[in-house]
Each structure stands twice: as C-alpha cells, then as structure tokens.
Amino acid sequence: MNSIVGRLAIYAVFFLVPVLGKPVEKSEWIELSYPFNNETIYWPTAVSFKHTLVFENYTSGGFYYASYDISASEHGGTHIDAPRHFAAGKWTADQIPLHHLIGPAIKIDLSSKADQNADYEMTPSDLQEWEKKHGKIPDNVILLAFFGWGKHWPNKTMYLGTDLKNTSLLHFPGIHPNASSWLVKNRKVKMVGIDTPSIDFGQSKMFKTHQILYAENIPGLENVAHMDKLPTKGFTVYAAPMFISGGSGGPCRIFARLEDRATSADVRFQVEVEVLAIMICLLFGFLSL
Numbered sequence: 695m696n697s698i699v700g701r702l703a704i705y706a707v708f709f710l711v712p713v714l715g716k717p718v719e720k721s722e723w724i725e726l727s728y729p730f731n732n733e734t735i736y737w738p739t740a741v742s743f744k745h746t747l748v749f750e751n752y753t754s755g756g757f758y759y760a761s762y763d764i765s766a767s768e769h770g771g772t773h774i775d776a777p778r779h780f781a782a783g784k785w786t787a788d789q790i791p792l793h794h795l796i797g798p799a800i801k802i803d804l805s806s807k808a809d810q811n812a813d814y815e816m817t818p819s820d821l822q823e824w825e826k827k828h829g830k831i832p833d834n835v836i837l838l839a840f841f842g843w844g845k846h847w848p849n850k851t852m853y854l855g856t857d858l859k860n861t862s863l864l865h866f867p868g869i870h871p872n873a874s875s876w877l878v879k880n881r882k883v884k885m886v887g888i889d890t891p892s893i894d895f896g897q898s899k900m901f902k903t904h905q906i907l908y909a910e911n912i913p914g915l916e917n918v919a920h921m922d923k924l925p926t927k928g929f930t931v932y933a934a935p936m937f938i939s940g941g942s943g944g945p946c947r948i949f950a951r952l953e954d955r956a957t958s959a960d961v962r963f964q965v966e967v968e969v970l971a972i973m974i975c976l977l978f979g980f981l982s983l
C-alpha cells in the first residue's frame with residue numbers, strides 16, 4: 695500500500711513540477727483609447743462622431759449583413775495631432791513614419807497637481823523633478839503627461855470644464871510652452887501624449903505648445919485613456935492612427951505593452967517550488983520503502 699502511495703506521490707510531483715515551476719508570463723497589454731460612440735468627447739466647435747446604420751439584418755439571400763457609415767472631425771476622442779495641425783510644411787497624418795508611432799514610453803505623473811488646479815500646466819521643473827527620481831528622459835522616447843483626467847471621461851462638464859460651445863470656458867490641464875521648449879532644446883522625444891483634450895491647457899489662446907512641438911515634427915496624442923494603469927517606465931506605446939491622406943490628424947487606436955518583468959523574486963519562487971517538490975518526492979519515496 696505504502697509503495698503505491700509513494701509511487702503515486704512521485705508521479706503527482708513530477709507532473710506538478712513543470713506546471714508550478716513554469717515562469718509566469720508577465721507581459722500585459724493596456725488599452726489606451728476610448729471607444730467611438732455617441733458619448734465620445736469632441737472639441738466644442740468640432741463635428742462629433744456619427745455612426746449611421748445602413749443595414750443590419752438577414753438579407754433576402756438568407757445571410758446576415760451589417761454596415762454603417764461613419765463621420766467625425768479629425769480631432770476628437772482618442773486621436774493623433776499630425777504636426778501639420780499647427781506647423782505648415784510638417785508631416786500630415788499619412789506622412790508620419792511608422793517607427794515614429796511606436797516606441798518605449800515614459801509617464802510623468804502630475805495628477806496630484808491637477809487635482810488642486812484644473813488649469814495646471816506641466817513645467818520644465820516637473821520634467822527635471824522626474825529625471826531626479828527616474829533618470830534622464832531617454833532619446834526617442836514617447837512622453838506621456840498624466841493628469842488623472844480620465845476619471846472625468848465621458849462627463850463633458852468635468853472633462854472640458856464646460857458642456858457649452860464657448861471655448862473661453864474650457865478648463866483642463868496641459869503642457870506649458872516652457873516645458874515644450876525645454877524638451878525641444880534639451881531632450882529628444884519623438885511623440886507626446888496627454889490624458890486631456892489638448893496638449894495646451896484649456897485656457898490657452900495661442901496653442902504655443904502645439905506650435906513648438908509640431909514645428910519639430912513631434913506629433914501629439916490627445917485624450918489618451920487609462921494612463922492610470924501604466925507604470926512610470928518600462929512599457930512600449932503603439933499608436934495606430936487612421937491613414938488619412940493630407941490629414942491634420944485623425945482617430946487613433948493607442949495601446950501599450952508592459953515589459954516582461956521576470957524579477958529575481960519570480961526566479962526565486964520558481965526555484966523554491968522545485969526544491970519543495972523534490973523534497974516531497976524524496977520523503978514519499980522514503981516512506982514507501
């Protein structure tokens with residue numbers, strides 16, 4: 695009897711070792727876009743998203759068929775600003791090179807400052823503070839400014855500061871032109887992103903950050919969603935904008951992949967599981983003698 699129990703235990707352990715000891719797959723995909731629907735927030739003066747039914751039913755031929763027409767402004771919901779939006783002669787949506795739309799990214803967390811002040815603008819010292827904690831902003835990185843503004847989506851009054859068409863009533867955080875100039879002069883970011891409707895704050899009249907960054911062919915991602923799920927660094931951003939010939943921007947699917955983080959703790963756990971399994975195996979083997 696003992697011998698049978700022992701052998702069963704040995705088989706069980708040998709079966710469990712590869713299962714329990716297998717390294718855990720740590721990569722994770724994060725959605726960074728809002729869906730397009732009748733709640734999608736657009737600039738107060740822009741045309742909103744329309745999704746108009748053409749047909750949705752079984753046809754006379756007996757097969758199912760669905761089709762809709764779509765229309766909207768280029769600039770609304772989760773979208774890209776091509777540099778051409780504010781800089782003559784710079785890239786249109788279709789001219790942005792693919793390698794410019796994908797790459798390692800960092801997140802600058804200014805959510806506590808935005809909580810205190812809806813008109814907060816990221817400053818050069820915010821960037822320098824980040825560098826003190828996390829190291830120099832790497833070359834060719836995608837820089838995401840996080841203000842925690844996604845918590846207001848899709849409430850227009852909270853997200854834009856107003857649900858009226860009067861743009862002087864807009865209140866939301868953005869990137870101060872001084873921070874944009876500092877980045878252009880001192881660092882080499884390839885794209886910026888923000889979790890508010892615009893890279894310039896709501897009260898901007900001259901859209902200087904748009905002018906400064908787009909003049910350097912640095913595109914902007916606006917209304918980026920779910921940035922709260924991202925770490926400070928260690929992730930890759932993928933932005934796939936609509937391929938509009940001559941477009942000043944367009945709807946954009948944005949997502950991120952977190953780096954595989956097989957930490958030393960994971961490796962230690964794996965070794966511990968295997969040692970434990972061998973010990974159980976030996977113990978039952980011994981008892982079964």
Ligand SMILES: [Zn+2]
Pocket residue numbers: 769770773774775916943
């Ligand atoms: Zn835009």
